[in-house]
Amino acid sequence: MEPDADRFAKANEYRARAMKTVSFGVSSTPRGRQQPAPIVADFARGAHVWDNAGNRYIDYSAGYGPLILGHSPACVIDAVKAELDRGLRTASVHAGEAALAELVCETLPSAQKCAFVSSGSEAIQLALRVARAATGRTRIVKFRGHYHGWLDTIHAAGSVGNDGPSTIGQDPAALESLTIIDWGDIDALRTALTAEHAAVILEPIAVNGGCFMPREGFIEEVRRLTAERGIALIFDEVITGYRLSLGGAQAVLGVTPDISVIGKAMGAGLPIGAVVGSDAFMEPVSTGRLLHRGTFNGNPLSVAASIACISHLSDNAGEIYPRIDAMTAQLQEYVRQSAARHGVACAVNRTGSAMQIALGLTEMTTFADTAKADFARTQRFAGKLLSRGIQIIGRGLLYMTDAHGDDDIAETMSVFDEAFAQEAAEQG
Ligand SMILES: Cc1ncc(COP(=O)(O)O)c(C=O)c1O
Structure with missing residues (x-):
């Protein structure tokens, strides 16, 4: 799916209005740094959120973590x-x-x-x-x-x-x-x-x-x-x-x-x-x-x-945790392979249903390694995903929820592949 150039027009319009009265136009500074524009969440169900222009996103920001059961359990x-x-x-x-x-x-x-x-x-x-x-x-x-x-x-x-x-x-x-x-x-x-x-x-x-x-x-x-x-x-x-x-x-x-x-x-x-x-x-x-x-x-x-x-x-732990962990592991493996196929250096870490991507290096095993990652580029890469209907946390963090399903994962994989292709073309 090619990114739609007008996708963020309404988000930008809202931001211009909010900047006049809301500090930084948002209620928590990192939200204002979303690339290419902070989307305005209008409605959300399950694993999906719709912005004020009616665009649908598969959401891996999960409210910065809390939405373990998705948006509307x-x-x-x-x-x-x-x-x-x-x-x-x-x-x-x-x-x-x-x-x-x-x-x-x-x-x-x-x-x-x-x-x-x-x-x-x-x-x-x-x-x-x-x-x-x-x-x-x-x-x-x-x-x-x-x-x-x-x-x-x-x-x-x-x-x-x-x-x-x-x-x-x-x-x-x-x-x-x-x-x-x-x-x-x-x-x-x-x-x-x-x-x-x-x-x-x-x-x-x-x-x-x-x-x-x-x-x-x-x-x-x-x-x-x-x-x-x-x-x-x-x-x-x-x-x-x-x-x-x-x-x-x-x-x-x-x-x-x-x-x-x-x-x-x-x-x-x-x-x-x-x-x-x-x-x-x-x-x-x-x-x-x-x-x-x-x-x-x-x-x-x-x-x-x-x-x-x-x-x-508690009632469903035996089903929920293995499922979301397995989906995250599947996505992690795909993202690693896709980045390598396109020649884009990208570390992909995972603990359970939380996954971190970081561009600019292929392995990130200690906090000291994070100094070698390019988080500005990671943030722009998150923007490439957002432009194609996938929302992650801008610094490269993704959370899986119980509301995500196989169709979401399949769509997410193909969007990562396109975004890495664009990244590779840009890096020349
Ligand atoms: C590990 C950890 N501790 C504490 C906090 C602070 O929580 P809150 O944002 O609800 O104040 C956060 C928030 O991201 C966190 O990740």
Whole structure:
């Protein structure tokens, strides 16, 4: 299918209007960088989204991860509609909270107590507070390339060569309690840990860093070291929770942290996050000694969506996870071969149903390798896919959902092939 030159005319028209009153024309900066233009989502069903000009896209952005069941899973939509009929009841205690916590405790190995918030970034802040309160210490170990939300105390070391703030406007002093080290470097961790460390926080499977599995034995050794020294081990499972398996990355790796942070997929598209952990580590928040605040925490709509989503995943885990993983593996293999056939250097990594493409290199196995990838070119390549009806996250990340089917995969493969052909022609 040849790209249609006018496809983005209405998107550009909207952007020009929005730029007058909405900062950067979007509600989160990366959305504004979509190439060739940020599409305006008008309607979505299953694996597909339609823009304001009626163009259909097969969607692998999956709402930046949450839409594990696709755009409009009947079980979630029905649960939210039923909840709407009961009134919004924002900031009330309601029975859904315990029902959701029970489901989380049944499914996530590290969960004995849950504390709900409204986003992953908030949950990370609460997890750090809980770890500090439980240990009476302050410092936090963070790994390069791992992303733990956009708030000032942790938004650092997201790109190679910059351990400082990730954006202008951040308070550099807020990062003073971080110790930043390389992912996978167990010797650096052993040396870095002191009696001042409250926690080690990490993405157990580094999806943001480029979709890498941890080096063999690394997570086990981090678990051993932190337990030995009374330091909280925090798994940031905002992406991997309910995406990699029903029990998250911790079930896949067989390592149980003290505290886990979940968000995204647990809410199937509605805003929710949670800090969960052992009774011992959650004690400060479970007893009310530690302040856990937030008007929208545990709001009935998000909780209803989450109960419906986790129940559905729980009932169908044996079918859903192997299927979406297999579809992603099939796509990964095809994309690798297609890039090679066209002579385009493109690394294609995968962890479960998350897949990262990066142009400019053929292998990307460590975060340091990401410095050699050409992310501007990857972003333009994502634009070539978008022009042909495939939406991925601009920096080259794709998420498979339970709504994708064989027809979607077949269409996606042929679009990748055309886009690589164009890429090859351009590189000459
Ligand atoms: C691993 C990880 N942690 C935390 C966050 C922050 O979550 P949120 O965007 O819901 O604030 C994200 C978001 O992408 C993430 O990928």
